[in-house]
Amino acid sequence: MPLGFLKSARESNRPVPQPEGPAPLVRSDRSEVLGEVEELGIGMFWATDAEGRLTFLSKRALVELGSEAESLIGNAITQVFQDVEAEDGAPTQRSLAFKLKARSKLEEQIVAVPTARGSTRWWRLNGRPLLDAQDNFRGYRGSAVDISAQYAYETQVARQSQVDELTGLANRRKLGERLKAMLSAFRVSQRSCALMMLDLDRFKQVNDTMGHPAGDELLKQVAQRLSSIVKDYGEVGRLGGDEFQVLLPDMDDRGTLGELANRIVQSLSQPYQINGRRAIIGTSVGIAIAPYDGLEADELTRSADMALYSAKETRGGTFCFFTSELRDAASKTAMLGDRLRDAVDRDELKLAYQPLVDPATNEVKCFEALLRWHDEEEGDISPALFIPVAENDDLIIRIGEMALRQACIDALSWPETIKVAVNVSAKQFIRPGYRKAVAAALQASGLPPGRLELEITESVFVGDLETVDAIFRDLKKLGVRLALDDFGTGYSSLGYLKHGHFNKIKIDQSFVRGCTENGDINPAIITAIVALAKALGMETVAEGVEAMDELELVRERGADLVQGYIYSRPLTQEQVLTQIADGTMKCNPDGPPRHRAERITIFRKVGLIHEDHYYDVILRNLSKTGARITGLAGVPVGTDVVLDLGHGQLVVSKVVNATENSQGLKFETPLISDGSGGFMTRHRISPYSLAEAGIPLAALGAGAFPLAKWREAHKSVPKFVQMDLSI
Template sequence: MVSLLALLFVVAIFSLLSIANSINRDADEQSGKLLQKALHNRVDTLSTHIKDYAWWGEAYAHLHVTVDPEWAYARQNMGSSLYRDYQYEGIFVLDGAEQTRYSVIKGQLSSRSLTEWLGENPLPTLLQSMNRPDALPLTYTMVLHEGHPALVAMAKITNGDDEHVHLVSGSSSTLVFVDVLDDKKLAQMGEEYGIDETRVQKKDAPRPEGRRGTLTLPVNGQSLTLEWKSEEPGRQLIHYILPLLILLAFGCGALAWGQSRNLLKKARMFDENSYLLAQSRQALAASERRFRDVAEATTDWIWETDNELRFTWLSDRFPGITGHSISAWLGQPVTALMEADNLSLAEWITQPGQTGHRRLLHCRYRSAMDHQRYCHIAIKPVITPEGVTGYRGTATDVTLEVEAQQRVQYLSRHDELTGLPNRMRMREFLEGKLQALPTLEQPLAMISLDLDKFKPVNDLFGHAAGDKVLHEVSARLRRCIRDNDLVARQGGDEFILIIPDIDDHHYLETLCKKIITELLRPFMINGHEIFIGASLGIALAPHDAVDAGDLLRYSDIALYKAKNSGRNKWLFYTPEMAQQMVQRREMEDSLREAIKLQQFCLVYQPRYDLNSSQIVAAEALIRWQHPQLGLLMPDQFITLAEETGLIASISEWVLKTACRDAQQSLEGLAVSVNISAVEFQSWGIVDRISDALRESQLDPGRLEIEVTENATLWDPENSLELMQALKNIGVRLLMDDFGTGYSSLSYLRNFPFDGIKLDKSFISGMPESESANTIVENIIGLGKAFSLSITAEGVETQGQLQKLKMLECDETQGYLISKPMSLETLKEKRAAIDAAAQQRLEEKT
């Protein structure tokens, strides 16, 4: 029955859709006929207009006998008014040879021919139609112009009925009107007949929404398709009828479904009643078995007592959880096993007026192994007509939960790795001691401790070894302090010690010395001896501050000063330290601003070749033109730049400026640039040097990079690879301040240096000191053995210069030759030296 109804509704819906589609097609055919009629009306209108103008005596006189633009265009007899009033885009007058004698295109006088403007020649078709024996002196055709249909009408120009115009012999002229049906005109034509959005159908144009009707027109052997928005009368039919059909189908289906459900329900009720009666007895037995199984399988143990609170029944889970036997506790009072915090368990259980379930958290009891256990209990009184006859309930063991909470509470105030109090516990302890108001006679000391040389431990031996070192450090620190003192881990390798109630001010000195001594002792970790150290900063309350945050900040400042003062020492906070930190921050901000505003400049100190007596190179030295402090030397800001990471930006500016100056103003001279030891550890220096050479187009062989020997100590393998990369670029490498670091033959043998620069500390003793002469002589011999150029820095006297010549030193640099100077001064000095050398050469010759 349901299938038959469904089939009927499907047939009805299919028929409705077919009828609607047929109605839509009929409507489109009717619209197409109306559009064709609109085109014929347009042609009739065009024919009427061209006939009026072609059979006009004055037009014959002014456009056939002679062409008079003044009459035709200027006086608007046959000019822009045709475009303005009738939208005729083209007006043409052709002579008997089909040549254009007069043309108006889109209302403007033009010299273009009909064929040139249309893009094709419709004249053969028009003349063929006009020259038929039975044809009128008027014809038209349709062509394509820029993708739109264009109606072209032609008529022979005659004098009409005007007897005042005399005919002339020869072939007659023809008048041509062109009406281009663009989308706007097509839309107007369609709207006159109730057809919307009429236009030319284009393949590449986006398809509009909704159904579109089409009409194909033949145009000069081609097909042109017009489209318009279909009225779709069938849509209205579907819109109103289809929902009613669907709603009716659902209604019939629901009615049939409801009837079938009702019949099936009544049929099942009889069977279910019989089945439920049989199952009720089985359910009762299963319920009893289920209760026993649950009571035995649950992690809770179930109990019952009489009204005297003596156990009358215990579930089988009782011995498994508590370890006690059931028989030993039957008849015993519940209060002998369990007790509650801050209240009497017996009074809570027997509280009058309570008839529902109640819960009590965290009762304590002892297991058979005498372990402390915790449980939650839930009870309900057993009520009969005689009153309360007893109590029954459950006990849930929560020992693990309680221990976990205690563990969380412990970890919230202690460091998990070392077991020391953490930052939160430290602050609580400190604030408590500060509330006791320490005095100048019995101050409180806040000591910030930071381990020295701890990072290499993690790098060399791994983080597991580092954790063991931290654990041993915490143990040693505990042994150093008193019972009422506190040592806490701040994080990483930082610790805090709080020493209250200091009776003897010398105690702090003794304590700090003891701590450093303890931490300097080797740590035996996994069979390795590990050596570290510590720096300490100390702030006192109330001498320095009475606020916990201020004490911590001041001790950190003192710690920072201690680390920068040589490590493995302790310093007490002084107000000058804070001022220095403020000045350092201000200097850092000024340095960042200087980089942004390029407040730096370069000066150049020349190097003098002892053999050629010429300046062969210049060392680029940076200066900072501070707006308030004036000209600053590198030693006043380079260290700060290295610590803050700004050295890379400064080095990039120095490299680019020095390379540009050398290329533009120091022809033939090499330029040397100092590279910081911090910056030399990063491969970014290779890219910056390459960029500076590429932008300045300086020959790489004219750029020298000066590196101190200590710069290669941090990571020798990485330093060697980095230097090889620089050598591949083509730059020269010089070892600066040779002899002041960890100088060894291995550096000269393994690293690709091109030259060494003797530190001025060796030159200052020459020539008076024989030991200085011997050292310099040996270093020069060593450098030449490795084929390195030797430059002596700090040459300030003629005696030093003459001695270096005797020792065959290659180059010299110092105040004797020249102090650092500006680029322009260097150019002038070089020119003067070259001129003097040239004069000496001429005198010799």
Template sequence: MPAKRPSSPAYPARPATRQLCRVGEEYRRDFEELRGDGIRAAILNRTVIQCAAASAAICVLNRYLPVSLLLGWTVLLATTLICILKLERGLEANRRRRVPRLFRPYIIASGLNVCTWSTLVWMVAEVGNLELQVQLWAVSAFLIAASGMLLPGSPSFSILLAGTLSALHIATFLASGQFGMGATAIAFALLSAAGIVQSGRRYRTAKRALAVLQENEEVVSLLLREFEDSDADWLWEIDTTRRVRSASRRFAYALAREPQEAEGQYFLALLAGEGKNPVAVHASLIDLAERLNRRESFSDLLVQVTIGDTPRWWELSGTPKTDEYGRFAGFRGVGSDVTAARLSSEKIAYLARYDTLTGLPNRLMLTEVLGKALEQARERGTTCAFLMIDLDRFKTVNDTLGHQVGDQLLAHVSERLRGQMIENQTCCRLGGDEFAVVIDNVGDAADVAITAQRIIDELSQPYGIEPHMLFVGASVGSALGPRDGANGETLMRSADLALYRAKDAGGNAHFTYEPSLHAVAEERRQLEAALRTALQANEFELEYQPVVDAQHERIVGLEALLRWNNAQHGLVSPSKFVPVAEDTRLVIPIGEWVLRKACLEAIRWPDAVRIAVNVSGEQLLDPNFSAVIVRALSDSGLTPQRLEIEVTESIFLRDANLARTALEEIMALGCTVALDDFGTGYSSLGYLRELHFSTIKVDRSFVQGAAVGNSECLAIIRAVVAMANSLGISTTAEGVETIAELDVARSLGCNKIQGFYFGYPMPASDALELFDSRLSSTG
């Protein structure tokens, strides 16, 4: 890869005066970019100039000023000079790392140095000796002129020094009536300033030109070195007889030969390999030979060659060459070995069409195979079939034993599927635990049924995955093409509907597509359409189910449950319309209505009673969900501590980090969060530690199992309660319907109880009356 060209210094060819006098960040950048390697020379020049000028000043003033005063001035001057020199050395050592903290002290030290020189002018003015003033002005003139000439990289310092000293001398001359000397000093000051500016401009222009020159030399050097050192490209040349001429070292290296061995050999014979059977020569090499024969130019021609016994891929470009008389003299060109890129592209093409876990064709290749089978069926007047396969109980394996065991199981399933395929059958993996089979030129529906049953029987056999013995089944839905679908998408949809029917029937079964299955899909479509207008039609209502304290049996909260009564469909079960709402994201506005309605109702209850609202993953992961809660609380006046948000473990499956962030925002508002149906899905033990859930709700299946003495259910509830107690989390037993279930939940340590035993879901008016009943009076 070519080296990136460094950017040129961003300075004009002829800088303005104001650019030469700048300080701060711009001066720091100027120092780094322009002074660069001249810092050491500036240190030496500044030392010599200042020492020489100081020696001259002391020689002039030692007869007029006390020795102690001159000694103190010398110490002060030396101190400022040493500070400047140290700071300049520090800037030199750190200029590549950009240390801004060194520049402010550097500017301050420079200013103090100028002030030190200025005190001499003031002291001489106090003496009142005209000759002494002129002599000191001569020393200052030397200092100004020398600084301007020998420190072109520090124009700011030179201008400050010249301006300050010149102004003081001019004022001194004019105050003593020496107008001639004052005019001379003014003229010298103007000329010095002009000289300093001109010197700085020249210095900056020269430095910029040098930087550009060095940059261009570096780029050229890098390009030449990269080309010389790279083995990726080489030059090749052949004569009119196609023999290699002027074989370069890299071309010979690509041929695994020495240059003298390649010289004079037939070009195509070298590429084909020794002892290569002409019949077995790759088509790309034949194409190259034809282009050479036609004497036409070619570019980026991909050719398969044989080096030794190893096939390689080369990319060749060539142009015919002519002699001084315009006659054809052979070919010359460049080439590169692109074997790695070729293999990579082949691997990418393979990965695009095959599943990496199972090695089966994936959905993309399935679409191609199915489309081809449908096209041939239409042309021949025959039938093809499409089978969609879904594993039964696979989710349980993943949830209990982990994804690694699940992946091993999928690999075993794919091997069994592959073993069941015959000549006209192709099996593919659609994704997850879904597979598909395409059957070309099928006899009739009975043959499809036989194949489906054979697949079910084979996949239902036990799987030995150490140290486990696993049992899963398979559900199959099939459709015939082009009868049940004129294109691949329609045929897959028909088979999918048949698969849904097989799953609804309990699994481990095969169902064929029937037109009546579309009625089920149509019902869902109508349900979705009705759901979109349900909010505006005020068809939703909330019912509330009590949650009581396990020990004192007083109401500590109510859970809001959504009900939908539609004019066309009647009372629709939540198990039917909630999945539709989630799939269409209608659950977001519906959930907002539920939150607002529940909070408005809960404000009428006693302060100690909480309202619990179920929230789906779609709501929780919506960016505006926190704002929805804030509005519901604000509009109702309900305190955040009385609102409990209930979520299920499945929220961590989609985007665990986003779900955790959303829950943390809810908790930051002061609301509590309950984990519903714990233990029936995704195991979120890690998030129990990281997030401060207020409640874990034990699923009703465990409670009912424990009531009849199921040891596994008893062990699970004990473990959940113990874990919750150690984390400071309350536990609620769901689905308590009998006194036996209440007793076992209470004996196992559950803090709260919810179920039909204490009350069915009821309208808001009935819920309000509960607080005058026995349950509330016990509190």
């Protein structure tokens, strides 16, 4: 109010007019109101200087944090108010430091505020930059609201939508989002990533025999083991049930991936302690790699699923990489299952018998019964194909019981000194009433129990070991013999041997093949297994012996019996009876003098690159270190070439021997196992490189590589003669 107006009013004795509305607040009134706002819990207040140091924090804020003003005032505001990590479920927001540096408004900025008591509170900040009359920046003035309860709830909800509640791993939703985002980003930067799909073998058996709480505990332990193996290399998640997934960015080395998958298989196959009881499971792993096996998340996931299915079909407890051939194999497997059921109904499956021979005397001590199937349309179908199909449903039960009955009947016609061994699937073994089936087969045939050996793989140890123990005891009471097949390749049953159930250990052929090669550690493994068996009073059988040097080694290392092509291929019952007509049964060893690197017989078209020409050739066989091809003439020994196995698999090679139209190649870098009996290159040429060479990604297929367009572009005279490959 102007002073002149007051003076004139007094002088005229007129009343002084009063301003309308409430009286203005003095400074003490403003402080009181701010204090009342804080007391009501409506807000707290803070301020900084131009350098971002905290200069004021209201009383309520100090009480909330349990701190004295002296301990906070003067600190950088970013030390007092800390950004919230996105992984904690907070909304996406720019960092506080970024906004302060840009002198932006702070609107609903969520921060974490450590307290003096060691806990953390979450506040929502609002603030504005303060400028003086000359537009100089003087710092921030702002308010804060404690949202800890709300934030904790929202974080929990966000976490539950991203995390598997049982194991604490990423769930299906989070894994899907991560994979999509990663593939999208990696396409731009031309990076790769691998996807592993895992499925636990025999998990249902644990659930059924030990209860669902035990199954849940088992899943938690599986999650812990997986996380400890993968570590920071990738992200582990649970899709649901007994399915897990591992996402591995920037990994395309199939040798490294195979080693990692093998460690996962071995680790998850170790025994578990659950509520004082012991259980064993296994796992199968399927592997697909982007961009080779898929560019989109759905495509890559389907590829990994197909690889997983193949791993389980092979035998379980192994890993498999995706190949384009798996697509065709999946449909063939479905048709094979239908035909197999028909074949069983028509009694088309027959038995053949492979001898187990004493290497000291060459006398046959036992015959192993092996299933054979001759299909009218397809011809002979390998057990490696139809047994896994039968394992997937109860068909293996029918087939197993048929084989057991027929083997007992056939063995009764042999000399009493010769036993018969029959394979037993894990599904058969744990089926209620299996002992009765064995007893019935013995009674119907009249075969003495001591002449029957049941060959059981380590997969029977999966699940509740107390139940498995009871089955073993029942079978031993019958008087039959028990053999542990494929020892050392499955579920780590070494400690289980002390229970004394087994009469015989069969050393898996994977330890025998190549055991005479320089630097191979398998001889030491064979020696250790034989010593262990002798200490426990058990026989040993060396499986898969094919060469004379292998026979000599396993004989020297003390194997009691030998089984393999070195002595005989499987025989029909008629052939067996013919050979034992003289009252004895001997097999003389006959095979190559030395072991050759394992080769796969193949008959398919591939490519061969020499200088600036691409030739079509037929791949006849393939090993880790070389191959044989046909289809070219005039290729001299010593020629450097590149073998194109398809899908970016290029192998630098040298011609080491040649005939008129056939060449033997030696690889500069050995191939590696694909986990399912085949071979592959460790690395592949990226489809990104192929695309840069002018080849559309959608058109990539077998034989494609960066210089494929040479076929049309180059007109120089080829050095070799391309022969007609029509079959």
